Amino acid sequence: MASESPVSSAESQTDQRLPVLLLMGPTCSGKTALAIESAQTLPIDIINVDSALVYRGLDIGAARPSDEELAAAPHRLLGFRELDAPYSAADFRADALREIEQIHANGKLPLLVGGTMLYFKALAGGLASMPSADPVVRARIEAMALEQGWPAVHAALAQVDPASAERIHPNDPQRISRAYEVFLGSGITLTQWHERQHAEKAADQTPGSGVLPYTVRYLAVAPRERSVLHERIAERFSLMLQQGLISEVEALHARGDLDVSMPSIRAVGYRQVWDYLEGQLSYEQMHERGVIATRQLAKRQFTWLRGWNEPIEWLDSLDPKRFERALKVLQTASL
Secondary structure, three states, X not given: OOOOOHHHHHHHHHHHHOOEEEEEOOOOOOHHHHHHXXXXXXXXXXXXXXXXXXXXXXXXXXXXXXXXXXXXXXXXXXXOEOOOOOOOHHHHHHHHHHHHHHHHHXXXXXXXXXXOHHHHHHHHHOOOOOOOOOHHHHHHHHHHHHHHOHHHXXXXXXXXXXXXXXXXXXXXXXXXXXXXXXXXXXOOOHHHHHHHHHHHHHHHOOOOOOOOOOOEEEEEEEOOOHHHHHHHHHHHXXXXXXXXXXXXXXXXXXXXXXXXXXXXXXXXXXXXXHHHHOOOOOHHHHHHHHHHHHHHHHHHHHHHHHOOOOOOEEEEOOOOOHHHHHHHHHHHHHO
């Protein structure tokens, strides 16, 4: 049997000594505050896992940490992407793995914090080797949507890939387009690609290890009562409007090179204010739909978390000892 190389042995020891920590949860649950407080006590570097916060210029509506908070606990992968540039789960995984390696090289613990569950899934579970984006196929789909509407594209997807169509909301054009594009470009449905991924993972990985070459600890924070979260969501959206969310979106709207086909502008809160500025919604409708959209986001986040394949350490957002409990888990993981 060949002896283990010094490099692989050192990497294995490093991975055991320095794990990867994931702090997940629905919007408005207090993830960011918990992460920043933890970074004051432990040798932690924070990596952002929020699909809106990767964009430069999405601040108020994306609940970007304040300058004071970022000075105390800098966040990686925050505000580095241009608003008109797409950013996929695969992009995130590649960037996050690079940041994790750098943090480990500095002798610190990477703490990935956010609510974009698809990013967490891509990082922890890997991505199937699906076809890359095909501009020609995508243009065909967009032309179909323009002529017949996205519900028609969603219906077409349901004919060939009912499982994906059931998972994807009819008002989610980005995911509808990608799922249908995968089928049209490869002849294989997105569901089949995912099944291949699960089979490869089962064959190549030991149970519970995932595809990350590190020990991973999962934490999630949320209020025990859903009504508490709903109240927080309503209060925070009202506060965002008071803090100048409309002015922030007005500045983006005035650029002239952005539109609602872009993931950055479709972010929850931004899409509703954008529609208000274009006269499609009254102020009251914008306010109401912003709250509803955020609640729907939280519901989807809970759905992801309930189906998570690895054990999660849950923390109650209202528990006065939640920081001490989180710190205990993080300290144990770092041993």
